[in-house]
Amino acid sequence: MVQHTEKRCPFSGALYKEAEAFVRTGHGELGTPEAEVARRLGQIEAAIRQEGNYAHSTEELAHGARMAWRNANRCIGRLFWNRMHVFDERGCETEGQVYEALLRHIEFATNGGEIRPAITLFKPEDSDGGEPIRIWNHQLIRYAGYETENGIVGDPASLSFTKACMELGWCGEGTDFDVLPLVIQVRGRTPRWFPIPPELVLEVPLTHPSADLFGSFRAKWYAVPIISDMALEIGGIRYPAAPFNGWYMETEIGARNLADEFRYNLIPLVARQLGLDMSSNSTLWKDRALLELNVAVLHSFRQAGVSIVDHHTAAQQFKMFQRNEEKDGREVTGRWSWLIPPLSPALTHVFHSSFEDKTVMPGFLAQKRPYE
Known part of the structure; x- marks a missing residue:
């Protein structure tokens, strides 16, 4: 007679400890009765003993x-952390299903220009560390970068990913603003690329309210920054595919993406268009050009009806966040070098503040790029 033995896995006390910390904190914030919390922890312990892992409820995933x-x-x-819309796409199995879910995220987040914060969560990491789904893009929408005989065309930050896309069979038009495809990998198989329908990509042509900053260069930027290469960890469970978005602060575009020397490097062009004296750093021509480039970004997004926030308003909103967290008895952690805006930081309270840059879970974690 064949005996069937019940499958059991070595119990991971470390995983249970992380799960317990999340469940007690998260359900405490949600107002879950203590008896229900105890019952849930019992379920999680049993699942870890049986399978070596456990699954979040829809409510746990969202919170x-x-x-x-x-x-x-x-x-x-x-x-605005508690306003984020959460898409639970853990049921996706194929590249095509993931692609459709990503398009739904882009459409929902874009919302005709009235940007909505959102996150889409796919299958978590296996108990043995395997990745069911991985999105290769840094952001779901980003511009390609090409090395040519005449220098780099497009976004230099995208050079390696653009090359990877071309090796997979994608071919762009070779302009400064080619939208890259979505590249999706399932269960370690050869990744597949999918085009983003142009009608889903909202872009904003950039103009200045009173000056011609760009001449013949047709500057523009996309409306929604959807980070897609970071993992999300909740209660010891890691989600390697978890694209998320808020909306832009103008300096992300006007003081970094378009201004950095290792990105689009438009400051010299803007300065020439404004007729600034570029003979010496002491004329502060870079600062003046940088300011007007950010004016153009704010002006253009608002003219187009696309959500954006200026860095002074964002700093005021962060101060409100700090007060709310203090009221709820939570410490605000932060990385000062990222929290200060890259334009006139000393004019915000953040510049004069200090934060402990420690990792608090749940949280987003950097991952190694699979194509590098």
Whole structure:
């Protein structure tokens, strides 16, 4: 007679400890009765003993994701952490299903320009560390970068990923603003690329209210920054595919993406267009050009009806977030170098503040790029 033995896994006390910390904190914030918390912890312990892992409920997934935004040390926009919409896409099995879910995220977040914060969560990491789903893109929407005989065309930050896309069979038009495809990998198989329908990509042509900053260069930027290469960890469970978005602060575009020398490097062009004296650093031509470039970004997004926040308002919102957290008895952690805006930081209270840059879970974690 064949005897069937019940499958059991070595009990992971470390995983249970992380799960317990999350469940007690998260359910405490949600107002879950203590008896229900105890029952839930019993379920989790049994699952870990049986399978070596456990699954979050829909409510735990949603609140855990919002807590991760609240704990994001590099984000100045955390005041709105509890407004994030959570898409539970753990049922996706194929590249095509993941692709469709990502398109739904882009459409929902874009919302005709009235940007909505959102996160989409796919299958968590296996108990043995395997990754069911991985999104290769740094952001779901980003521009390609090409090395040419005449220098780099497009976004230099995208060079390696653009090359990886081309090796997979994608071919862009070779302009400064080619939208890259979505690259999805399932269960370690060869990744597949999918185009983003142009009608889903809202872009804002950039103009200045009173000057021609760009000449013949047709500057523009996309409306929604959807970070897609970070993992989300909740209660010891790691989600390697968890794209999320808020909305832009103008300096992200005007003082970094378009201004950095290792990105689009438009400051010299803007300075020439403004007729500034570029003979010496002491004329502060870089500062003046940087300011007007940010004016153009704010002006253009508002003219187009696309959500954006200026860095002074964002700092005021962060101060409100700090007060709310203090009221709820939580310490605000942060990375000072990321929280200060790259334009006129000393004019905000953040510059004169200090924060402990420690990791608090749930949280977002950097991952190694699979194509590098």
